[in-house]
Amino acid sequence: MGTERAHEAAAPLAAKRRQLEAQLAEMSAPEELGNISFGKRIGEGTSQAVDRLSAVPAHAKLQVMLAEVRRAEAKIAAETYGQCDACGADIGTARLEARPWATRCIRHA
Numbered sequence: 001m002g003t004e005r006a007h008e009a010a011a012p013l014a015a016k017r018r019q020l021e022a023q024l025a026e027m028s029a030p031e032e033l034g035n036i037s038f039g040k041r042i043g044e045g046t047s048q049a050v051d052r053l054s055a056v057p058a059h060a061k062l063q064v065m066l067a068e069v070r071r072a073e074a075k076i077a078a079e080t081y082g083q084c085d086a087c088g089a090d091i092g093t094a095r096l097e098a099r100p101w102a103t104r105c106i107r108h109a
């Protein structure tokens with residue numbers, strides 16, 4: 001097991017990582033939220049601020065997923081790809097096909 005699956009996962013993982021990094025770069029960082037000006041006029045500025053506020057959970061979710069993708073890539077390098085981080089069991093091909101960045105088996109997900 002392992003090697004071939006890890007080899008096949010490398011390209012989709014790298015693509016996913018680049019996509020996530022690009023999405024995160026486009027989003028404003030959460031710490032910038034304090035500087036949002038609601039302005040005097042109700043209009044463009046306000047809806048922009050609201051958009052940014054609602055983007056915070058999405059931003060956090062992307063960061064979590066990016067961490068998972070990076071962890072999966074580290075597992076490929078360490079030749080432990082496809083093994084659960086918690087118990088070492090085989091994560092399973094079906095699960096890895098659905099989520100190439102999975103680093104835990106279904107029991108420890």
Ligand SMILES: [Zn+2]
Pocket residue numbers: 084085086087088089104105106107108
């Ligand atoms: Zn496990």
